[in-house]
Amino acid sequence: MNSRSSTDAACPSGRAPMNRTLVLTEGDRDRLSPHLLRHPPAGGFAEPPQGTIHGDCLRWANHLPPTFVDLLLLDPPYNLNKTFNSQKFTRQTVEQYTEWLDQVVTILVPLLKPSASIYICGDWFSSPSIFAVASTHFIIRNRITWEREKGRGSRSNWKNASEDIWFCTRSDEYTFNVDAVKLRRKVVAPYRRSDGSPKDWQQTCDGNFRDTYPSNFWTDITIPFWSMAENTDHPTQKSEKLIAKLILASTNVGDMVFDPFLGSGTTSAVAKKLGRRYLGIELDEEYCLLAEKRLELADSAPAIQGYADGIFWERNTLAIQTGKRSQMLTPPESIP
Template structure:
């Protein structure tokens, strides 16, 4: 089986990957919220466009059917001690918030270990409700007792360290992660319209894998998962239907190789 490759095809079927070979799946599927990502509009008309767009307005049945196929494939590919992490956010329908807890319906045969709140410091503005500043990360495991969790690799400084009570100045991170979104001046920024930050994926990969383990992203996008996996000496696999994004990811991966030479 080949590794360290991004396939330019749908992840609804993954014949290139052996069953029970992937330690960790981490991804952010299309949100299906009918937003034209990256387009600048004026008076309701698109006046400029940055980067390729992906279709984000499937009818709900088609969308959920696609996710079901992809996630079922992911479950076949992970090891018995593997895990799946899904980043997704709220939808707004006719002014009403719809939380994404429906995502759990796809993982009734797995165990939910955490719901992470990814909190960030900027984003869209609103004038009829509080501005949204978080997304979810759902963490599912195949075996509720036997799974990889490298706590020592992700500990953070304790703000209230007391040497008389604690052996270390480091502590377990909480389930609220304050990590900035990828802004225009970030070195990692690409033209992908919905790019998540390397720091978010770094913590997940460090916690859920060891060196040389395989990390899979079935919605690879700009390649963040692959880039972080490569930097952390993990192997990566991915799927992405848009050729432009595959090329974008490969450009980023090539830079990682240059940095390691």
């Protein structure tokens, strides 16, 4: 994707009137540019920095404090041909991509606490490389597969409709808040006890729901699109809901979340909304500025689509959401 002049207007021409895609004005650029970290301080960082670094994570890593990261969210370019505004990534052989990814991880490992968790994003073609590198440096705990409901079909192959997130830790001491990432599902077969009361589900005026523990197969993620306030023109943007699950599960309030391939800033924005500290590094200045704008907006719009009252909802089942909380159409005492 190349830079487009449409990002220079608050109501860019060529977009539908209801298009909520987040764009930058020249005023945004002037205001937010000083917020970016562009050069490390001469004497190094006395404390871990917070915010957005404009630069190359491979060059910045040696300037950052050791063992300051609680959660590393690694979403590097996948092993395919892709243009990211001013940056291009070219598909490599599996061996070449594995070598590049190993270089990235080797440089980042010293930044991690012994109790840190690591999530590495990829697609099917990146998976052999991710497994090879992750198994060398970390303890692999699981592989999450999430349904990517958008994408073009193919006449000569199966449509790619899923992506993976590899869950790793540095040691056997790590954070996992399973109760923070429950999923509220619609109940298809509402079984009742002998007295007629619901068995393991809740009855509401919006329908019947059950709160379930999370699995490693996620079908409730919506890819950001034009009518969502979180949407940007970044070609591979992750949804805030997806990132929120990872942050809530593997950090506590006040922990440091680090994303060295920040893109348009989803990780930092979600970390801020959830009361975590955050640091992101991004090569492209336009995306850095988008990240800063999203951080700015997080103060006035802290909601995360599909997440309310400490519960993640199945896609299109959260009936009414206002601010941080959903408005349940049932007495609160009926829902534990």
